[in-house]
Amino acid sequence: MNDTASVLPASGAEFLASAGWAGCLVDPIPGDASFRRYFRLRREGEGAMLMHAPPPHEDPRPFLDVARWLSGKGARAPEIYAANASQGWVLTEDFGTDRxxxxxxxxxxxxxxxxxxxxxxxxxxxxxxxxxxxxxxxxxxxxxxxxxxxxxxxxxxxxxxxxxxxxxxxxxxxxxxxxxxxxxxxxxxxxxxxxxxxxxxxxxxxxxxxxxxxxxxxxxxxxxxxxxxxxxxxxxxxxxxxxxxxxxxxxxxxxxxxxxxxxxxxxxxxxxxxxxxxxxxxxxxxxxxxxxxxxxxxxxxxxxxxxxxxxxxxxxxxxxxxxxxxxxxxxxx
Structure with a gap:
């Protein structure tokens, strides 16, 4: 894993600091067919998942809306810890590696x-x-x-x-x-x-x-x-x-x-x-x-x-x- 500053742009480091995750370790996850990028975060035994869905190619608001709706209906969507939709940053629960x-x-x-x-x-x-x-x-x-x-x-x-x-x-x-x-x-x-x-x-x-x-x-x-x-x-x-x-x-x-x-x-x-x-x-x-x-x-x-x-x-x-x-x-x- 890498430290935050060496992996994320300044806006990502600022977002994590505002969410209480400054200085955490960051592990980039290989992407797929979209502009979204994912990072696994670790600090003192805790973990989280960071998603970057940057405008104008991506918009994280639908993800946030659907996640909250699904959770409200008892479906197991990841908990949302923090979000800055205008910059495309979303911090969520980490479901682990067992895809x-x-x-x-x-x-x-x-x-x-x-x-x-x-x-x-x-x-x-x-x-x-x-x-x-x-x-x-x-x-x-x-x-x-x-x-x-x-x-x-x-x-x-x-x-x-x-x-x-x-x-x-x-x-x-x-x-x-x-x-x-x-x-x-x-x-x-x-x-x-x-x-x-x-x-x-x-x-x-x-x-x-x-x-x-x-x-x-x-x-x-x-x-x-x-x-x-x-x-x-x-x-x-x-x-x-x-x-x-x-x-x-x-x-x-x-x-x-x-x-x-x-x-x-x-x-x-x-x-x-x-x-x-x-x-x-x-x-x-x-x-x-x-x-x-x-x-x-x-x-x-x-x-x-x-x-x-x-x-x-x-x-x-x-x-x-x-x-x-x-x-x-x-x-x-």
Whole structure:
């Protein structure tokens, strides 16, 4: 670890001093796909997490709002110790280093327990009215799905019919939107890299902490299930996916169309992710995300087999050549 002054800009040192953490030891944590940076803090046996989400690229206020709302509903979001939103600094509780994905790499015997706990954490969140967040509406679903035609198709040298792509999604998603109603709180990136295991037992059970939820919307309860069980960064066996989906349905009040809605949102999210990962490569120079595309594409192909995806599946058949699809989406160049 390093001392505060050697790692953080002056505004960060000043923020920590105002929060009572002057002179603490600071350990930078490697970043991911955003402008946010994270630091683990230590002093005299105490720990905390420091996030820097600097304007204009980032805004920590949604994170703060969602964290407080989740905590108020009994969900395990990190406690907020101090914040300076205008400068992008947030000091929070440290959930430790047992990220679900990393812990399972070292403890594969705990997979069933960890995923069961992650399912069980969603159920009470879905039993309460959605938070005061923007709706996951048609425009949002469409804008996200369009990332495939805007980024992936050109990178693959494919000339696709973007207009009929939009028509196909509208036809497929309209019944889901009618069933969604006011919705539930959707965290949007609820998966093994954004779940922290708090003192996990050997079988993976135990309390879990939530992170990276600042983009929460009010949407369909199946969306976070898809995020978890069709994980872009970690293989989830289809048999485990099926068991966890049944575990959720046994506890939640779902409609007869829930399996269809799960497949619809699976295909929509996976189309979005293929586009995002291509954009991270083409625009941001981050080629490592290309390695995840085959996993995402494979899950999307399974989703497209559901009858509810008929219009979208037909569009894929007309626009994405079979040789590309047999290669699990190919590798954008």
């Amino acid at each position: 679900m994905r990393d812990w399972l790499d070292a403890n594969p015997q705990g997979e069933e327990g960890a995923y069961s706990a992650a399912i069980d954490a969603l159920v009470p969140l879905h039993r309460v009215e959605a938070g005061p967040f923007a709706p996951y509406d048609w425009e949002t679903y469409q804008r996200e799905a369009n990332l495939l035609t805007e980024w992936y198709a050109p990178a693959m040298g494919l000339e696709v019919d973007a207009e009929t792509y939009g028509h196909a999604w509208r036809e497929a998603l309209s019944p889901l939107l009618a069933r969604q109603g006011n919705g539930v709180t959707v965290l949007r990136d609820y998966h093994a890299e954004n779940i922290m295991l708090l003192k996990p037992s050997d079988d993976g059970s135990g309390q879990q902490g939530l992170i990276d939820f600042q983009d929460a919307l009010a949407g369909h309860p199946a969306y976070d299930l898809v995020s978890l069980l069709q994980d872009a960064r970690r293989d989830v066996d289809p048999a485990l996916e099926a068991r966890m989906l049944e575990r959720y349905k046994a506890q939640a009040n779902v409609t007869d169309h829930f399996d269809a809605d799960y497949a619809l949102l699976g295909a929509q999210r996976n189309a979005k992710i293929v586009g995002i990962f291509t954009r991270l490569y083409k625009r941001d120079g981050k080629p490592r995300y290309l390695d995840f595309i085959p996993r995402v594409w494979e899950a999307m192909e399974r989703d497209l087999q559901h009858p509810a995806l008929g219009p979208v599946a037909a569009w894929f058949d007309r626009n994405i050549p079979q040789e590309v699809r047999r290669d699990l989406g190919g590798r954008p160049e």
